[in-house]
Amino acid sequence: MKAKQSIEDLVKELLGGSVRAAGRLITLVEANDSLVPDIMKLIYPHSGNAYVIGFTGAPGAGKSTLVGKLAKLLDSKGKKVAIIAIDPSSPFTGGALLGDRIRMMEDVGIKQNVFIRSLGSRGEMGGLSEATYRVANVLDAFGKEFIFVETVGTGQAEIEVTKLADSVIVVLSPGMGDEIQTLKAGTMEIGDIFVLNKADQAGAESISASIQTALHWAAKHGERMPTLVKTVAIKEQGIEDLWKELELHRAYLIESGQLKIRREKRIRMEVCKLMEDKLARHFNKFTCESPDFEQGIKEVSTDNKNPCQQAEILLETFMSFLKQGDSEK
């Protein structure tokens, strides 16, 4: 009862604008604490207003700088911004990356009121963890109007961010050598806005032309063609243009009804992830703890029982195990 009381207090503080409460609640929902269902029950009615912008692209394109500069611009316009940075879950590089990132944010001069949080990715392939959705919900309830989600831009997270975000920005830069590779590998299909950062560097014109061509190919039937914005984030050039493109894209999404569709997809993804997560936990518990499972495995080893049939039988045992777990609650 005491814990629940303090959660209600924390959420009240969050809704009242307490940065400390936001930080504590994010820590709880990220850790997948047992209080999560209670927290989300209180949070959810206050969320659904934030606009989520996903940033992806290969390392070295200047993504973090761009994210920082755009946050600074929106902050100067009086908008409330939060940044969720997805870092690879490595105990070695994680800390270093986070340090770099925070230093970068300080460099670009973001004020206290831009909320920055670094989250680990799920697994080696860098998928978005289920916690990303919950953290976004907390920031949403906290009153943030824009939530930036920055991924490492390799692997699974890049695809998954498209399911979480309202607008997806793909950041490219000249001289990366593998631009055309990047464009080929499915990246063209996920971007709503492409940013050619470091546009003052050699080769910018030719890569810009390649991207323009690729955009025509990437345009989906009946949907808006993605646009290209050139920036030099480090010099704060083109950031205002990017903001204008974002506003245009948002207006398009609202008018076309696409925003509603995207958000329904996001909810579907979130609920599926939650269900899969719960199911996987129950399954691990079953295979680790159930004497029935042990007995079933033993029968295959010693009595030469058919694994296919045994899997079928054990799946039914697992279902009874689930039911039992329910009644124990």
Add this chain to the structure above:
Amino acid sequence: MKAKQSIEDLVKELLGGSVRAAGRLITLVEANDSLVPDIMKLIYPHSGNAYVIGFTGAPGAGKSTLVGKLAKLLDSKGKKVAIIAIDPSSPFTGGALLGDRIRMMEDVGIKQNVFIRSLGSRGEMGGLSEATYRVANVLDAFGKEFIFVETVGTGQAEIEVTKLADSVIVVLSPGMGDEIQTLKAGTMEIGDIFVLNKADQAGAESISASIQTALHWAAKHGERMPTLVKTVAIKEQGIEDLWKELELHRAYLIESGQLKIRREKRIRMEVCKLMEDKLARHFNKFTCESPDFEQGIKEVSTDNKNPCQQAEILLETFMSFLKQGDSEK
């Protein structure tokens, strides 16, 4: 009834030594045909005798040549050998790789009685597909004494092959540039025997010394230290030494009781994979077809219901869906 009859005939032919029947049954179990449970029921009592050897290592180390030469040696000793080659599931490269592999096998002069089959990997990361276990069971029942499983040696398959194989051979070569990287990235923990192939090339001595040092580090408490064999597969040098090491490792596994433990682990893995596979199919069916799921998602979108609670409720709906599916069978 007719299908079942012909499966019984096929299995009879398999047990009688028909290569054609083996090929057809493998195709059926690989395709995850609806007849799989019936096939496995007939196959399983005749399996459990084959010794499974996993081969892994970075591309370019000469793995396929080594596998071919070892198969040729065992064949000349009158042993019955089958090769399962795991290829990345790419519609583009898959065919080419398979072509290369078959040409390579022809080059090394493997006779008709070495059974070779190429299997796709699971997903982009190249995990072993669940079908690998079933194909190994068919080849086992077919009377093959040694089943070689060759993986592409990157990603998930490398780890998973250790759970399928009795002995794991890691193939390395000098001049690959990233040998030390390879040794660092967890490969040292999975090998029972390390092969330094292309041992006549420059740099072989120094990499050999590095591996020897690493083997001391890799030795698990109470377990046999992995050994190193030098080969020049293309010149058929060291293949007999590798075979001797394999025999020593097998003798060790039997005497120490480790073989029994490894096979129990393999069965556990196989049953878990089967259960997960079935569960995932049911889950996909539920999210694609169930009107209850659609309704649940809709309630989150329109009535602003909490996704956490909704996932909990839908998980119970999913369990009823599973039960229902059972009664429909």
